Amino acid sequence: MALSPFHLAIPVHDLAAARQFYGETFGLAEGRSSDHWVDFDFYGHQLVIHEHPKTPSQENARTNAVDGHDVPVPHFGIVLEWGEWEALADRLRIRDTQFVIEPYIRFKGEPGEQATMFLLDPCGNALEFKAFADMSQLFAK
Structure with missing residues (x-):
């Protein structure tokens, strides 16, 4: 679909x-x-x-703990194919992007294992980019 x-x-x-x-x-x-x-x-x-x-969420970022990291809330992003995610992570590193959460593999060995990274735009909006080796795990419990 x-x-x-x-x-x-x-x-x-x-x-x-x-x-x-x-x-x-x-x-x-x-x-x-x-x-x-x-x-x-x-x-x-x-x-x-x-x-x-500036909005209050841009002025005073809030976080929730996920997999040992402080995830910014609110945030938005996109789920990419694994190769696209790796290429984006490389592109951002080459541009000396400051990450809120460096690119890494979250929930390793568990259902929903995923590559993820978080960063802020220049105005404080939080973005997450992620990828799944197995897209059928997108909503895995």
Whole structure:
């Protein structure tokens, strides 16, 4: 079954820095834009950055403990194919990206074993990128 693309709009207090981050750091194609927002092709999904004052979650990050790490909440991201995830991790390392949680394998040897990494955009929005060696484990308990 094919997935429908999602639409996600997020606040950014520095539109130029966020535009550069999503466009250059990730290499996302830009779609429509105005002086106050920009659409990006986020792996086939529509991500829109909207200029907006800092939000409380951007000012004061919260976390939940998962697998011995402090996972930022809220966050969003994408599940990539394993090779795509590795290529993205390499791309981010080459660009000296500061990770909140460095790329690693989570739940090793357990149901739902996955590669994951967390980082913040220039405006404090938390992103997670993950991959499963076995995609059938996406919702494994």
